[in-house]
Amino acid sequence: MITMSNTLTYRERFALTLAHKDTDRVPMDLASTDMTGIDGGPRRLAPLLGIKPGTSDAETDEAVLCALDTDIRDVGGILRPASPLARRISDTEIVNEWGITSRWNGHHYEMVGRPLEGATLEDLEKYPWPDPEKIDRTHIARLAERARHLREQTPYVVCGRHPYYGILELGCWMCGFDDFLYRLAGEPDFVHRFFEIILRYQKRVNGIYYGAVGPYLHFTTSGDDFGTQTGPFMSPEMFRSLVIPYFTERIRHIHEFTGAEFFHHTCGAVHPLIPDLIAAGVRILNPIQPRAAGMEPERLKRDFGDKLVFYGGVDTQELLPRGTPAEVEAATRGLIGVLSRNGGYILSAAHTFQADVPPENVIAMYRAGAT
Secondary structure (H helix, E strand, O other), X not given: OOOOOOOOOHXXXXXXXXXXXXXXXXXXXXXXXXXXXXXXXXXXXXXXXOOOOOOOHHHHHHHHHHHHOOOEEEEEOOOXXXXXXXXXXXXXXXXXXXXXXXXXXXXXXXXXXXOOOOOOHHXXXXXXXXXXXXXXXXXXXXXXXXXXXXXXXXXXXXXXXXXXXXXXXXXXXXXXXXXXXXXXXXXHHHHHHHHHHHHHHHHHHHHHHHHHHHHHOOEEOOEOOOEOOOOEOOOHHXXXXXXXXXXXXXXXXXXXXXXXXXXXXXXXXXXXXXXXXXXXXXXXXXXXXXXXXXXXXXXXXXXXXXXXXXXXXXXXXXXXXXXXXXHHHHHHHHHHHHHOOOXXXXXXXXXXXXXXXXXXXXXXXXXXXXX
């Protein structure tokens, strides 16, 4: 069991963190976003914490989160309208509502089919896009009830998981990375039309999803990778011209339904793009991938620490899978010392804890944050 050092409530701590003020300890998250989970679920940590299995996996997961004293609980996730495209091809292959084929590799599904590879503008107009009106409203009602329960009957910070994919990732998934990244430079008309169609879908889903859960949220997430290990997918000028107008409008429109702070997740080396993300309305940036070029925590805190709350940052590429618990705890304390100076930091790993991360290292990370 982890020894806690708490004088603030979860929500007080979160509010002070967003205001860039010092707190008793940093807010901590495990599994409240799509990017801060753990393979196998929090229940994977239960034996080391002395927690016996509950009557359901969800009950065991919640017991683990309570033992770690994490601050955040979630509602929502990707919404999947009924679609004639969605089907199971075999025991290992599925097609989703966007027409993207994925294959199980033993650990997770990998995308292998690209329905718009080589497509034309005419193909975009004829494509059977998902219809937001076919989202299950009974599911939305259940999400709204969970959000209300979390806000009114628990002490936790409430996170709304994003209900749809990002525009750039969808372009790369549906056309293929090579195809779509080429079009950013060579066929901007195609890219703009693709983004217009996706934004239209996003805005209708905003009304359905945030119209129901928005009043109860403290923050809401977004995921769309804009970088690689060594740099952004595109120049800041191209990013500003092609991506930012749609991204900004998405955030503006969400705020018609909720006052929730906006969290964005992008992997990779995106330091040159961060000023545009801030201008678009991003308040919380995740994951802070410390081994990506230019994403050193000290540099990020110096350059953007007064404008952003940083969320994540504990290295999942080397430290967590290969370090000892003592090394993980020491490195996490060092990271907290940098990113939480004058507030503005929420502790989580730089991405999902994968199967190669020892449970002892996960607990060591949260031990460092709790004291």
